[in-house]
Amino acid sequence: MGIEGVNARIADIQSRIIALQTQQTGTTMPQTRSSSVAASTGETFASYLQDAVAAAPAGGRTYSLNSKGIPTDLAAYGNGRIPASALEPVGGTRHKLWAPAAEALTRMIADAKRDGITIGVTDSYRPYAEQVDLARRKGLYSQGGLAAKPGTSEHGWGMAADLDLDSKALAWMRQNGDKYGYVNNVPREDWHWAFQPKSA
Ligand SMILES: [Zn+2]
Secondary structure (H helix, E strand, O other): OOOOHHHHEEEEEEHHHHHHHHHHHHOOOOOOHHHHHHHOOOOOOOOOOOHHHHOOHHHOOOEEEOOOEEEEOOOOOOOOOOHHHHHHOOEEEEEEOOOOHHHHHHHHHHHHHHHHOOOOEOOOOOOHHHHHHHHHHHHHHHHHEEOOOOOOOOOHHHHHEEEOOOOOHHHHHHHHHHHHOEEEOOOOOOOEEEOOOHHH
16 A cells, blocks of 8 residues: 555544544433534444443332342332232233333343243242242252352342243353343353343
């Protein structure tokens, strides 16, 4: 390539660096992201925006967690003692979760379906009596079993779902789950996905 070609290439690289710097500045201030950035960075911004939208609470609903990581709007009820009316259904299922977790899971299932991936839900909010029953049948996790100590389960706050995943779906979840706030946080339990959004 001639000198003009080299100069053009340098100019191109410089503009990309500026675009990236603009984009990185934007990550700390989600509300101020402007559409003009989208025009300058094109594809990179599109995928970035997709992640940001996936991580944001659906419908702009605000929520918060207390110092113990429990939803402030549910904490007073107690683990496994949340009335059904305070929870939200996971779209197209009989399952219920804390509202932001339900909305994120509903969105995730729909997006996975578009990728040809089927995510089933086998368990969601778990009342205290069911936690006791599960511990009796499956044993405590701390003792090699599969159940949390009753009253401490993430399911008792509507913050975890047990998912029915084939190997393709599990791979999809490992790649995409955290974009929706879902993490597989229990060794030995590929099916257990807790809702731990970065923005909460
Ligand atoms: Zn579970």
